[in-house]
Amino acid sequence: MRANFIFSEVWIGLRRNLTMTIAVIVTVAVGMALLGVGLMINSQVSSMTGYWTDKVELSVYLCKKGSPFEACRDKSAISQEQKVALEGTIREMPEVESVVFEDAAKAYENFTTSDSNRTLAAIVKVEDMPESFRVKLRDPDTAAAVTERIEGQAGVSNIINERDLLDNYFGFMGKLQYMALGVAFLMVCAATLLIGNTVRLSAYNRRRETGIMRLVGASNVYIQLPFVLEGVIAGLIGGVFAAVLLIITKIMIFEGIQVYMPSPLGWDTVAAVITGTMAVGVLICILASFITLRRYLRV
Amino acid sequence: MIHFDNVTKVYANQNRPALDHVSVDVDKGEFVFLVGPSGSGKSTFLRLVLKEERPNSGAIHVAGKDLARLSNFKVPHLRRRIGCVFQDFRLLPNKNVYENVAFALEVIGKPRRFIRKVVPEVIELVGLEGKAHRMPDELSGGEQQRVAMARAFVNRPMILLADEPTGNIDPATSIGIMKVLDRINRTGTTVLMATHDAAIVDSMRKRVVELEDGKIVRDQSRGVYGQAY
Numbered sequence: 185m186r187a188n189f190i191f192s193e194v195w196i197g198l199r200r201n202l203t204m205t206i207a208v209i210v211t212v213a214v215g216m217a218l219l220g221v222g223l224m225i226n227s228q229v230s231s232m233t234g235y236w237t238d239k240v241e242l243s244v245y246l247c248k249k250g251s252p253f254e255a256c257r258d259k260s261a262i263s264q265e266q267k268v269a270l271e272g273t274i275r276e277m278p279e280v281e282s283v284v285f286e287d288a289a290k291a292y293e294n295f296t297t298s299d300s301n302r303t304l305a306a307i308v309k310v311e312d313m314p315e316s317f318r319v320k321l322r323d324p325d326t327a328a329a330v331t332e333r334i335e336g337q338a339g340v341s342n343i344i345n346e347r348d349l350l351d352n353y354f355g356f357m358g359k360l361q362y363m364a365l366g367v368a369f370l371m372v373c374a375a376t377l378l379i380g381n382t383v384r385l386s387a388y389n390r391r392r393e394t395g396i397m398r399l400v401g402a403s404n405v406y407i408q409l410p411f412v413l414e415g416v417i418a419g420l421i422g423g424v425f426a427a428v429l430l431i432i433t434k435i436m437i438f439e440g441i442q443v444y445m446p447s448p449l450g451w452d453t454v455a456a457v458i459t460g461t462m463a464v465g466v467l468i469c470i471l472a473s474f475i476t477l478r479r480y481l482r483v
Numbered sequence: 484m485i486h487f488d489n490v491t492k493v494y495a496n497q498n499r500p501a502l503d504h505v506s507v508d509v510d511k512g513e514f515v516f517l518v519g520p521s522g523s524g525k526s527t528f529l530r531l532v533l534k535e536e537r538p539n540s541g542a543i544h545v546a547g548k549d550l551a552r553l554s555n556f557k558v559p560h561l562r563r564r565i566g567c568v569f570q571d572f573r574l575l576p577n578k579n580v581y582e583n584v585a586f587a588l589e590v591i592g593k594p595r596r597f598i599r600k601v602v603p604e605v606i607e608l609v610g611l612e613g614k615a616h617r618m619p620d621e622l623s624g625g626e627q628q629r630v631a632m633a634r635a636f637v638n639r640p641m642i643l644l645a646d647e648p649t650g651n652i653d654p655a656t657s658i659g660i661m662k663v664l665d666r667i668n669r670t671g672t673t674v675l676m677a678t679h680d681a682a683i684v685d686s687m688r689k690r691v692v693e694l695e696d697g698k699i700v701r702d703q704s705r706g707v708y709g710q711a712y
Contacts, residue, residue, distance in 0.1 A: 189589050399533075400562065401559040401563030401591055401638075
């Protein structure tokens, strides 16, 4: 193997096909960046799902005077005895891990310190806040059964499964992720075709050289390697650009919304995503080059 | 060295065979002219020797190898033992004489020290000493064909195939080309030359194999081009 000979061939090929090379680099960069963003969202969603699954609770709101909910209308507020009885009932259920009582003052405090309620916080008074039991389940999937049994009890206003609230949010993240992955898939297809085309042009430009190489008995590796390397180098440069784009995305977007997220996306995840997308990019380049060469550079 | 046994080659989409039950034996060190009109199968014969084409039936042995049983992976090694010269020279226009000849060795991975030693020797053998740094477009047709022959011979092949090497060259210059081929033949290399050039065949008095419509119609040692049956 004469490495400098092969690399001079690669350099000639890349220079002669400069516009196509640039097109490949840009396509690979954008495609891999989108693939990377999709993977980053995926990892963010799964880490948050894990975080929330541990914390998810049923909120059992209790009747109070003037409550507008169906179950409490025209009834007086829940009495102290009813409260004790209800807490006992809930505590005895085998699915329940723990029960915490949240009174109006505590609810008010949680409400006003939460970031999302600033406007309302100004006009809400302690008396407006409902009392509730915060029920933590051993297995979040039993929520429906538990809800059904608590609902009929005296003094219960309504029950909210916090997971239902989160589902909206996860649904949005999921859509975003599928969109990024879908566009990434299209870009990867475009990149594959472009690389194939570039290699084909390159092979056509150098058909005289490859013809002579064939004739004097150069091995397939010697003939094909320069073309494959051209694709790989273009893919690698595209991958580097994709890595830069991903780092920018992490700093500008993920760090920006992290304020609202309990489990931030770590740099280790970003590094893994970059490694993965680079590997995918180079692999695509190698595959596209080989498939094209099989058709246009018969040995 | 080259052994064709009942070889038939039919190209796809053609009903007439390019070679029709051809059997030929060429021994080591022989000089053989392959003559016949255009389309008689001369080029197909040469392509079969290189395993650029596969026969439909019959067996071909080249340099002791059965081509039917030679895997694609080993075809390059076969071609390293066969040199090729063509009517259109096939030089690389952006490389000078030395680089054109050296290219054949570079691409089969020969070390640079070896290349530096043998390339000037071969350039001298074909009579181009002092012109190693000329570009192909600075050379006459005859000189370009000499470069092509140097490239074909630089790896000391056992067989040299020449497909109408004098086809683009005037008769006076052709004599010089034939002298180089004869010189190569004298080193022990088997030479197989396809040609239309009657004057050259007549003057060389070597073995002549004549093809017509894919069949061998004459195989004569010390033959001439014309109808001297």
